[in-house]
Amino acid sequence: MEFDQSGCDVAGIAYPVYCFGLPNIVTNFVQKVQFATGTYLFGLASYRGLLISSGRRLKKLLQARGYTMHESA
Ligand SMILES: Cc1cc2nc3c(=O)[nH]c(=O)nc-3n(C[C@H](O)[C@H](O)[C@H](O)COP(=O)(O)O)c2cc1C
Numbered sequence: 369m370e371f372d373q374s375g376c377d378v379a380g381i382a383y384p385v386y387c388f389g390l391p392n393i394v395t396n397f398v399q400k401v402q403f404a405t406g407t408y409l410f411g412l413a414s415y416r417g418l419l420i421s422s423g424r425r426l427k428k429l430l431q432a433r434g435y436t437m438h439e440s441a
Pocket residue numbers: 383384385386387388389413414415416417418419
C-alpha cells in the first residue's frame with residue numbers, strides 16, 4: 369500500500385505550520401498512513417513564529433486513527 373509504514377519502529381511526521389495548523393497534504397497523509405501497533409510517533413514542525421495548536425491537531429488526527437503521538441516539537 370502507498371502509505372504503509374508498518375515496518376517502522378519509530379516514525380516522525382515533519383511538516384510546515386500553515387495558518388496555525390497543518391497543510392492539507394499532511395492531513396490527507398495522516399488520514400491514510402498505516403503504522404504498526406506500538407510505533408513510536410513524533411511530530412516535528414517548522415514555522416515562522418506562530419506554532420499555536422498545530423501539534424495538538426496532529427496528535428488528535430493520529431488519535432482518531434488509534435495512534436499515539438509521543439513527542440511534538
Ligand atoms: C500558506 C502559509 C501559511 C503559513 N502559516 C503560518 C503560521 O500560521 N504560523 C507560522 O509560524 N508560520 C506559517 N507559515 C510559514 C511556514 O510555516 C514556513 O514557511 C515553513 O515552516 C518553512 O519555513 P521557511 O519558510 O523558513 O523555509 C505559513 C506559510 C504559508 C506558505
